[in-house]
Amino acid sequence: MLFRIAWKNVWRSKRRSGIVIAAIAIGLWGGLFASGVFEGMMEATVNSAIERELTHIQVHRAGFRDDRSISMIIPGADSVIGYVRHLPGVYAVTGRCILDGMASSPTTSQGVRIKGVDPHDEESATSLRKEIVQGFYIDTAKVNTVLIGRKLAEKLEVRLRSKIVLTFQGADGTLIYGAFRVEGIFESNSSQYDQTNVYVLRRDLFALLGSPMIHEIGVRLSSELFVPAVQRSISEKFPALEVMNWGELAPELKLFLESVDLIMNIFLGIILTALLFGITNTMLMSVLDRVREFGMLMAVGMKRRQVFVMVMTETVLLSLTGGAAGMILGGGTIMYLRRTGIDLSMFAEGMAHFGFSRILFPTIHFATFPILTLMIIVTALLAAIYPAIKVIQLRPASAIRTYL
Amino acid sequence: MPLIQLSGITKTYNQAMVPVRALDGIDLSIDKLEFTAIIGPSGSGKTTLLNIIGGLDQPTSGTIVIDGTDISSMRESDLVDFRLRHIGFVFQAYNLIPVLTAKENVEFIMLLQNVGRSEREQRSLELLQAVGLQDRTGSRPSELSGGQQQRVAVARALASHPSFVLADEPTANLDSQSAISLLELMEHLNHQYGMTFVFATHDARVIQRAHRVVTIEDGKIKSDRKNATV
Numbered sequence: 001m002l003f004r005i006a007w008k009n010v011w012r013s014k015r016r017s018g019i020v021i022a023a024i025a026i027g028l029w030g031g032l033f034a035s036g037v038f039e040g041m042m043e044a045t046v047n048s049a050i051e052r053e054l055t056h057i058q059v060h061r062a063g064f065r066d067d068r069s070i071s072m073i074i075p076g077a078d079s080v081i082g083y084v085r086h087l088p089g090v091y092a093v094t095g096r097c098i099l100d101g102m103a104s105s106p107t108t109s110q111g112v113r114i115k116g117v118d119p120h121d122e123e124s125a126t127s128l129r130k131e132i133v134q135g136f137y138i139d140t141a142k143v144n145t146v147l148i149g150r151k152l153a154e155k156l157e158v159r160l161r162s163k164i165v166l167t168f169q170g171a172d173g174t175l176i177y178g179a180f181r182v183e184g185i186f187e188s189n190s191s192q193y194d195q196t197n198v199y200v201l202r203r204d205l206f207a208l209l210g211s212p213m214i215h216e217i218g219v220r221l222s223s224e225l226f227v228p229a230v231q232r233s234i235s236e237k238f239p240a241l242e243v244m245n246w247g248e249l250a251p252e253l254k255l256f257l258e259s260v261d262l263i264m265n266i267f268l269g270i271i272l273t274a275l276l277f278g279i280t281n282t283m284l285m286s287v288l289d290r291v292r293e294f295g296m297l298m299a300v301g302m303k304r305r306q307v308f309v310m311v312m313t314e315t316v317l318l319s320l321t322g323g324a325a326g327m328i329l330g331g332g333t334i335m336y337l338r339r340t341g342i343d344l345s346m347f348a349e350g351m352a353h354f355g356f357s358r359i360l361f362p363t364i365h366f367a368t369f370p371i372l373t374l375m376i377i378v379t380a381l382l383a384a385i386y387p388a389i390k391v392i393q394l395r396p397a398s399a400i401r402t403y404l
Numbered sequence: 405m406p407l408i409q410l411s412g413i414t415k416t417y418n419q420a421m422v423p424v425r426a427l428d429g430i431d432l433s434i435d436k437l438e439f440t441a442i443i444g445p446s447g448s449g450k451t452t453l454l455n456i457i458g459g460l461d462q463p464t465s466g467t468i469v470i471d472g473t474d475i476s477s478m479r480e481s482d483l484v485d486f487r488l489r490h491i492g493f494v495f496q497a498y499n500l501i502p503v504l505t506a507k508e509n510v511e512f513i514m515l516l517q518n519v520g521r522s523e524r525e526q527r528s529l530e531l532l533q534a535v536g537l538q539d540r541t542g543s544r545p546s547e548l549s550g551g552q553q554q555r556v557a558v559a560r561a562l563a564s565h566p567s568f569v570l571a572d573e574p575t576a577n578l579d580s581q582s583a584i585s586l587l588e589l590m591e592h593l594n595h596q597y598g599m600t601f602v603f604a605t606h607d608a609r610v611i612q613r614a615h616r617v618v619t620i621e622d623g624k625i626k627s628d629r630k631n632a633t634v
Binding site: 001002005008009012292293295296297298299300301302303304306395396397400401 | 451455458460461481484485487488489493495497499501502503504508511512513515516517560564572
């Protein structure tokens, strides 16, 4: 019955409770929405990096990441690819020949990473084909064609069908030049990536280098969940190779993703702290209105502990009502916008610089809700302490005779 | 043995560092089945005496024994429990819980006593019937008249099977008809169920019907007489 009385007391002054419930609901709605946007942004950035070129797992010769020289080829790359392709959870595998060099047009030059790929494998493993905004994807029937990013095209002042020269060092240290025709222009979420990466047919690079050489094997999985098992399996089978997952390849992305929840919980905590004072104020007004009633309750035999618990329960119920409304509103808004997306085209340039997508799909982890519920309860309990202490300090004999 | 025995009760308040003696050597015995009114002008110590009898306040000196238990030096937590089990309260402003129905208000005391649900329900209905409110069990206090609310308060006071009922100005907020009706009810409960009542009052109607009238002035008992008119 104490619980029922507490619940009924919440609705005793509908306007007063309504205001504080609305404040909590709107505060949490805003907090959850911001959290959803931020989490969506980070998730999209990570997914975009994985889809663009990172893939879930990369295999290199040990030390390749420190010494990207042409000689750091993966020995027996074909057998590695063949083995990885048949592992459970592997969706696609792409072998890349990676060379650092220079792209030159008649007007200017730009340092680039030249990626020789098998178009079919790369299309399965990455989103490269989807990112073509002009021209066509790499055509195996043609020779010496290149895909360049829009930003690089602007820098080199070239268009489709223009010719550019790719320069890189051969295995013997000699400079190798190759003229390539721009077959397609891609545009990813990252303008920086678009300016510094070009894709050519692996076969064309092998012809210029004089022999086939694979420096990197990208492995795309059907789910993030397969990462540990596949990584372990490749490492055990090929102990001489360096097998890294996306989190190890891009620790800054992993850190961002992991810190999003923490940052958002701190953010929601700040909102709840601000609300705490509002809740305290409301509860204080509520208990001061009922001094005589509390006096009566204590006079007839209600223990101070029970009165304390009743005020605490009232505050928790009041706060949870607002919290539930806020979570429903916030969760609903995020679910709706997850379907429709938020168009951020007007900030496209700035967003692209940081690798963010133009269309943002807010998201929220289910785990946020129980954590938030717990945070609301803690906030309510903290908010209730002062009013509850005020109540139990009342002397029943004088409180009974208080007339407001 | 008297139900209530006060011996040498004094109560001193320190108001603005000046000691004020509200009760000054009160000796008073009240037996079971009595229907006693404590009267006196404002500031006479009437309320302080009632608080001490009700275990809501403790004397500066002296002893108070209720139903064989000395409560004058009882710890606060034990006093709460003692009040719950031995004393029924009726207040001037009814002091019902506004969010509960009449039946729930009566049940509430038994809930504090950890009485089982079915017994609570049965007794609360019996008590509301005894005070003539059997058809208003589901009404909230705001839906009842002042007289009806005070009847619910009487039922609530009886719910815990108390040794006596302490009523502080129970008729002060009632119109004449309701006041008389309430007094008749209390007299009936006194006669029929043997319930002891102690009132603090200014109301001449209560004084007229009380079996015994104790007059307090300046913290002392000025007179203690049986009411010849009853």
